[in-house]
Amino acid sequence: MPDPSIQSAEGTLRGAVLVLLQFDVCETIRLDQLRELIRARTIEPPSLKQPALGYVRYERPPIVEPLGTLMLESGERLQGEIKYFDYGVLSVIFELPFVGDWEKLTSLASRWVWDIDFAAQATEIVRGRLERAAPALIKPYKQWLSEDYLIFHIREIDPLPSAADLIQQHGARIAQVVRGDTGKLAESECHEVLQSRISYYANDLAVIGWNAAFVYDSTSGAETAIQLLEYANSQLLEFRHYDDLLTEELERVYTLLDGGTGFFMRWRLARSATRLHTVLLDVMELTEHADNAIKFLSDMFSARLYKLAALKVGVPDYKELVTRKVSTAEELYRFMVDQFNQSRAFFLELTVVIILVIELVYLFRGKPF
Incomplete structure (x- = not known):
């Protein structure tokens, strides 16, 4: 048992632990139709650090509705809500109020980061909700990609x-929470974790990791950080989907090209080129859609916070992968179109030659063509 004097010196922490789960379920969601189906509310813009004109707003605000209680095997009861984003992502947030010391927080972080499969438990809940929302889903997917993230929000420390x-x-305790590790971390690892921190006022702090974040702020002050972490993870999910989609399409094209580029094969390339170009247009449209889902008009702190969150969860890495594959797909498209055009030109030239030969044959026979 820890020494009571040490516990008293460290103080009591009060706040909440949020489990963020996201699922890529379809290409797009008709939010207006969905609102009529489930009669849910539209999410409000996040509160701001700055009382000035700068603010963050959603291009198409997601729809949110409450979920039931999630009961863990440990007996912990989490209250949840679900958000529907128009670019086909469902975001589920479960929240557990927290009161305790640093040791309790690090222990909970380690157990929740590594030992509990929240996505598996939430999948059935999400499927049940989607049954009535089905008419509003455009091109639903049979298999879902998912992302999970933990946010440790502490609003009070005594x-x-x-x-x-x-x-x-x-700082060492915060690094343990973000890493989900109860062991004492090396000084270099603590420094690595704490480098990814950001503050606006002297008494607020956000430390962001790849699978968890520590937020020290009031309830209203933490709202922006939580929503931007949610948005960054939804973007990661979308780029993962685009990466898988392009990988599958490129593999199909490479398999086709392995069959050779003979005369008749080149006519098949035309159909494949059309399909590839359609996929490219879809990816670019959906990427732009997801990229512009939220607008940072003049709230520079929110923009910097989002940039840090996106960097830590890996959005730029997947975006670069998608960009490279789009470039490769464009080159393949041009190659296939060139091959088809060469075949078509050869076919037309051959047709002209055949017609000329026939005309000559009839001419030498003295019969009109």
Whole structure:
């Protein structure tokens, strides 16, 4: 049992642990139709750090409705809600109120990060909700990609420290929470984790990792960070989908090209080129759609926070993969079109030659063609 004096010195933490689960279920969702089907509310814009004119707004605000309680084997009861984004992503957030010390928080973080498969438990709940939302789904997928993320939101620490004091006194603990590890981390690893931190006021802090984040702020102040972490993870999910889609299409084209580029094969390339070009247009349209889903008009802090969150969860990496595959697909498309055009030109030239030969034959026989 920990020494009571140490526990008292460290103080009591109050807040909540949020489990963010996202599923890519279809190409797009008709939000207007969905709202009529489930009679849910539209999400409100997040509160702002700055009371100025700068703000963050959704291009098409997601629809949100409450979920039931999720009961874990440990007896913990989590309250949830589900959000429907128009680009085909469903976001589920389960929340557990938290009161305890740093040791309790690091223990919970380790158990939830590594030992509990929240996605598997939430999948059946999501499938049940989608049954009535089915008419609003465009091109639903048979198999879903998913992402999970944990947010440890602490709104109060006794006594209340500044962000600088919190890093100095409990930086190693925060690194453990973000990594989901109860062991003492090396100084270099703590430094690596704490480099990904951002603050606006002296008494708020967000430390962002690839699978979890620590947020020290008031309930209203943390709202922006939570929504931007949610959006960054939804973008990661979308780019993963585009990456899989392009990989599958490129493999199909390579298999076709392995069959050779003979005269008759080139006519098949025309159909494949048309299909590939359609996929490219779909990917570029959907990428732009997801990219522009949220707008940062003049709230520079939110823009910087989002950039940090996207970097840590891996959005730029997958976006670069998709960009490279789009470039490869465009080159393959041009190659297939060139091959088809050469075959068509050869066919037309051959047709002209045949017609001329026939005309000559009839001419030498003295019969009109």
